[in-house]
Amino acid sequence: MSVSTMAPLEPALKVIADLAPVTEGRIIPLLQKLQEAYGYLPRDVVLEVVRRTGLPASRVFGVATFYSQFRLTPGGRHTVRCCRGTACHVRGSKAVLSAVKSHLAIDDGETTPDLKFSLETVACLGTCFLAPVIMVDNDYFGSMTPGGIKKVLDAYQ
Amino acid sequence: MTTIKLTLNGREVEAQPGQTILQAALDHNIDIPHLCHDPRLVPTGACRLCLVEIKGQSGLHTSCTRLVEPGLAVETESPAVRASRKNTLELLLSEHRVACTTCDADGGCLLQDYAYRYQAAESRFPNVATPEGRPNYTSGNKGLEYDPSKCVRCHRCVRICAEVVCAEALTMKQRALKSEVATAFDLPLNDSTCELCGQCIDACPTGALVARAAKGLGRAKDLEKVRTTCTYCGVGCQMDLNVNRKLNRIVRVTSEPGCIPNDGNLCVKGRFGFDFVTSPERLTTPLIREGDRLREASWDEALALVGRRLREIRDTHGPDSLAFLSSCRCTNEENYLAQKVARCAGGTNNIDQCATTCHAPSVAGLAAVFGSGAMTNSIGEIKNIQTLFVIGCNATEAHPIVGLEMKKALRRGAKLIVVDPRKTWLAQHADLHIQHRPGTDNFLINAMMNYIIENNLHDPAFIADRCEQFDAYRENLKEYSIDRAAEVCGISPDLIRRAAEMYAKGTPSSIFYTLGITEHTCGTENVQNLGNLAMLCGQIGKESSGVNPLRGQNNVQGGCDMGAIHSVLPGYQKVADEAVRKKFAQAWGVEIPTNKGGRVTDFIEQADSGLLRAFYCFGEDPAMSEPNQDHVVACLKKLEFLVCQEIFMSETAKLAHVILPSTCFAEKDGTFSNTERRVQRVRKAVDPPGLARPDWQILCQVATAMGYPLHYNHPGEIFDEMAALTPSYAGISYARIDQVGLQWPCPAKDHPGTRYLHEGRFTRGRGLFHVIKFRPPAENPDRDYPLILSTGRTLYHYNIGNMTRKSGAIDQKEPANFVEINSADAAKFGLAADDNARITTRRGSIVAAARVGERVRQGTIWMPFHFVESSTNLLTNDAFDNITRTAEYKCCAARIEKA
Numbered sequence A: 001m002s003v004s005t006m007a008p009l010e011p012a013l014k015v016i017a018d019l020a021p022v023t024e025g026r027i028i029p030l031l032q033k034l035q036e037a038y039g040y041l042p043r044d045v046v047l048e049v050v051r052r053t054g055l056p057a058s059r060v061f062g063v064a065t066f067y068s069q070f071r072l073t074p075g076g077r078h079t080v081r082c083c084r085g086t087a088c089h090v091r092g093s094k095a096v097l098s099a100v101k102s103h104l105a106i107d108d109g110e111t112t113p114d115l116k117f118s119l120e121t122v123a124c125l126g127t128c129f130l131a132p133v134i135m136v137d138n139d140y141f142g143s144m145t146p147g148g149i150k151k152v153l154d155a156y157q
Numbered sequence B: 001m002t003t004i005k006l007t008l009n010g011r012e013v014e015a016q017p018g019q020t021i022l023q024a025a026l027d028h029n030i031d032i033p034h035l036c037h038d039p040r041l042v043p044t045g046a047c048r049l050c051l052v053e054i055k056g057q058s059g060l061h062t063s064c065t066r067l068v069e070p071g072l073a074v075e076t077e078s079p080a081v082r083a084s085r086k087n088t089l090e091l092l093l094s095e096h097r098v099a100c101t102t103c104d105a106d107g108g109c110l111l112q113d114y115a116y117r118y119q120a121a122e123s124r125f126p127n128v129a130t131p132e133g134r135p136n137y138t139s140g141n142k143g144l145e146y147d148p149s150k151c152v153r154c155h156r157c158v159r160i161c162a163e164v165v166c167a168e169a170l171t172m173k174q175r176a177l178k179s180e181v182a183t184a185f186d187l188p189l190n191d192s193t194c195e196l197c198g199q200c201i202d203a204c205p206t207g208a209l210v211a212r213a214a215k216g217l218g219r220a221k222d223l224e225k226v227r228t229t230c231t232y233c234g235v236g237c238q239m240d241l242n243v244n245r246k247l248n249r250i251v252r253v254t255s256e257p258g259c260i261p262n263d264g265n266l267c268v269k270g271r272f273g274f275d276f277v278t279s280p281e282r283l284t285t286p287l288i289r290e291g292d293r294l295r296e297a298s299w300d301e302a303l304a305l306v307g308r309r310l311r312e313i314r315d316t317h318g319p320d321s322l323a324f325l326s327s328c329r330c331t332n333e334e335n336y337l338a339q340k341v342a343r344c345a346g347g348t349n350n351i352d353q354c355a356t357t358c359h360a361p362s363v364a365g366l367a368a369v370f371g372s373g374a375m376t377n378s379i380g381e382i383k384n385i386q387t388l389f390v391i392g393c394n395a396t397e398a399h400p401i402v403g404l405e406m407k408k409a410l411r412r413g414a415k416l417i418v419v420d421p422r423k424t425w426l427a428q429h430a431d432l433h434i435q436h437r438p439g440t441d442n443f444l445i446n447a448m449m450n451y452i453i454e455n456n457l458h459d460p461a462f463i464a465d466r467c468e469q470f471d472a473y474r475e476n477l478k479e480y481s482i483d484r485a486a487e488v489c490g491i492s493p494d495l496i497r498r499a500a501e502m503y504a505k506g507t508p509s510s511i512f513y514t515l516g517i518t519e520h521t522c523g524t525e526n527v528q529n530l531g532n533l534a535m536l537c538g539q540i541g542k543e544s545s546g547v548n549p550l551r552g553q554n555n556v557q558g559g560c561d562m563g564a565i566h567s568v569l570p571g572y573q574k575v576a577d578e579a580v581r582k583k584f585a586q587a588w589g590v591e592i593p594t595n596k597g598g599r600v601t602d603f604i605e606q607a608d609s610g611l612l613r614a615f616y617c618f619g620e621d622p623a624m625s626e627p628n629q630d631h632v633v634a635c636l637k638k639l640e641f642l643v644c645q646e647i648f649m650s651e652t653a654k655l656a657h658v659i660l661p662s663t664c665f666a667e668k669d670g671t672f673s674n675t676e677r678r679v680q681r682v683r684k685a686v687d688p689p690g691l692a693r694p695d696w697q698i699l700c701q702v703a704t705a706m707g708y709p710l711h712y713n714h715p716g717e718i719f720d721e722m723a724a725l726t727p728s729y730a731g732i733s734y735a736r737i738d739q740v741g742l743q744w745p746c747p748a749k750d751h752p753g754t755r756y757l758h759e760g761r762f763t764r765g766r767g768l769f770h771v772i773k774f775r776p777p778a779e780n781p782d783r784d785y786p787l788i789l790s791t792g793r794t795l796y797h798y799n800i801g802n803m804t805r806k807s808g809a810i811d812q813k814e815p816a817n818f819v820e821i822n823s824a825d826a827a828k829f830g831l832a833a834d835d836n837a838r839i840t841t842r843r844g845s846i847v848a849a850a851r852v853g854e855r856v857r858q859g860t861i862w863m864p865f866h867f868v869e870s871s872t873n874l875l876t877n878d879a880f881d882n883i884t885r886t887a888e889y890k891c892c893a894a895r896i897e898k899a
């Protein structure tokens, strides 16, 4: 593995030092801290961490993919969250989600190639009175229609 | 142990405490369905097919996780149980691409069997299987193929890889329906920590994981399983060659959990190393040299020529003018015949086999100390050892299934001391790793023993009762202080102290060693010194405690047992003993020769000097395997007559006057004796190619052509003749070892065989302490050649590589020669990772790719010797052990530069 293309290792080394000894029982906190430090779990960083800690890479990867809280690709600059909770569903969130997907040309959990947007679905955003709702970063957009998507998203740089 | 009584389907049965209900049921032929159960794995209760009803307890219970209890009343096929199983199977089928028509597992798939048994409907639920053909971690791999659309997510593959192999290559990624088997970050399998053992294929209950090369060559139900013994290392794994009779071809290799000694486990060589059997490079007809070329000949012509020339040379120049090199790749029967042919037809004791190249110092050294030159304990005893002292031995690569047992011992809390200049897998997992300078073993062991005595850690009662010559031995040790040892060996003194204490205090402790000990000019002395260490601490002659050389070749133990050694007849009965000679003369109808005879390394020198004129070599390739290769070839070229009995055109065969095409392990019957002295069956699975004949037949025909008529109808007849003459094999017969092999000594038909040696008394009476002085290697680094070169085997290839290198899967994983070098040295000599490096010694120079890292200690480099196009034995030193003439492959002076 060539070290030059790798994200800087220092944050990971600090995580290892903070958690030491890094045993198999602490894979979840390890991954949480790494994700905090890097925003996601960069492959080369994780592989280097397992090399240094002696944890099995396969098991770490299994945990990282099992829990939806972990992401293995860098997120976009903006995160779009589409609500798929019951209230939103009843009021047409499925069509809204489809519109977002086709507008950004990505699927749930993915990031656009220009790293501008990431897309996630969530169960309920807690603002059912606005259904159907989407959220971009910390902003809520209520009573969405498929046709309104472009305007909302184009406002972000 | 008292058994536990319970009722299964109304029948009272007895079970062992600690058994699960499932195991107890299977033991009594009650087949409870089980997809995620494997007796080698920790149960998980994941598949829910093994559910049973227990009287008086509500609900259904997974029988694979419930332990037996007295009085339990279990119903394994009640209506509720059957309904639940049918439902579970229908759900599984809905997640499965049901494609039995084209599936290799057809007839060997548990999902198929159970679906049929419970008449589960394929289409009760809509099918949501993963689509076919999605790329995954096995895409492009020549060994394995994973098909997520057929995966029942039982985790067996993941668990066997983690729990038994300890390779941890696999995981289950993601959740629920999306979940599938993967490597870390979906790395291609060969870039992961996978060892290509194929254990995951064997563990898979469906067709989700298969051997890629076997695809389309026969469904499970078309294949016949032939139980035999692996042809590679001395572990002697029991394996099933899965044969497609219509194609006369081995399609894949499997094994069966529960079998001895390997419990269904195989390594990469046993699993994938069989392509050579059908290789187009196999020799298929006798060949006779005419000038520069070899021409095809009939068997009659070739045999007549061989018989006549050998006879002429012997009659004209005497018994020292011809020599036979037998083969430890071949069976006991064939080795017995080879020495019989040499002695009876050839009239010479010039008979040897490859042990001279590897473990002759073990045979000689342990015989001198204990009276018997073999592994003292059994593979099955390893898991109960408390302290493993592993020196010059890379078991997880060279003897992988013994390696698995060591891993098991470690999981049970055993302590591990590894003495090795390289950071092997075991070294990385050791409590103490002594990374000493190659060739300084005796200094280290002497210092350890000195320390043990000074600190009263030895076992005076054992020494007084069981051993002799202690005083002289003890006197000699006084020169070997810990501090001097630390200096000579290049390690910290504290490490030596701790190792001495750990070994002496372990109960039981056991020593394991291989060629890191024997392949030195002081090889026999090294072995004797390990014997000293064991006797000093009383760590021998007990269960799980002794001195254990892991033998290299599949049948090197047997080759020695059969008397393919100049000085002994079968069963190590000495040629020098007149009574022994008389016994054999009576049985064989000719006088037993009394010339001294020599070893293969002598043969080569005598070919050079002209003393040796005819050389009969079978199943060995000295031109490739002996040190200082250019010189060996020059010597062999001087022979008047060289015969090779071979399956391939080896480097030696290229020089031969006559080549006789022979058969490999899968094409004949016989026995091999593994490293733990277990005599096991070898069975014919396929017909040999072309005109090739079994080695035992060829040997008989050669003897007959030489004027000593020899004929047997079947190898079993040879075995019986041998057993009648060999006390340690006397109780063994094909009938007795049909299912499980027997360990010699087995002196009588009702003797159960011997698990460990020297209980209560050494074979020679008292154990003999030896005075061992440290002698440095023959060649040491200097200004021109500043590094020490050691050679050895890798996990993936076997010795000269002519068999394993024909496997596509193995070749993809380990295709070419390499040299391991420490990063500090690499920097010093201007080498980066993967650079082509030129390695040069006083004897030769070759190029290989550099593997830079911390695996070898500074000042040393390491190379395998499997690759003919970059042959490491062009470099090695033809300096020999003073007693057995084994070469010092582990140390010579070398230099390295960028090529």
Ligand code: SF4
Binding pocket: B157, B160, B161, B165, B167, B168, B169, B170, B193, B194, B195, B196, B197, B198, B199, B200, B201
């Ligand atoms: S082949 Fe062996 S090491 Fe490789 S994934 Fe399968 S079980 Fe693990």
Ligand code: SF4
Binding pocket: B150, B151, B152, B153, B154, B155, B156, B157, B158, B181, B200, B203, B204, B205, B206, B208, B209
């Ligand atoms: S590949 Fe086979 S063994 Fe592995 S989880 Fe799938 S079905 Fe089980």
Ligand code: SF4
Binding pocket: B230, B231, B232, B233, B234, B235, B236, B237, B262, B265, B266, B267, B268, B269, B270, B271, B399, B400, B401, B402
């Ligand atoms: S450990 Fe040895 S005997 Fe067993 S499969 Fe591997 S090479 Fe064959």
Ligand code: FES
Binding pocket: A083, A084, A085, A086, A087, A088, A089, A123, A124, A125, A126, A127, A128, A131, A132, A133
């Ligand atoms: S269901 Fe969409 S916000 Fe609650």
Ligand code: FES
Binding pocket: B033, B034, B035, B036, B037, B044, B045, B046, B047, B048, B049, B050, B051, B062, B063, B064, B065
């Ligand atoms: S075998 Fe018991 S749950 Fe799978």
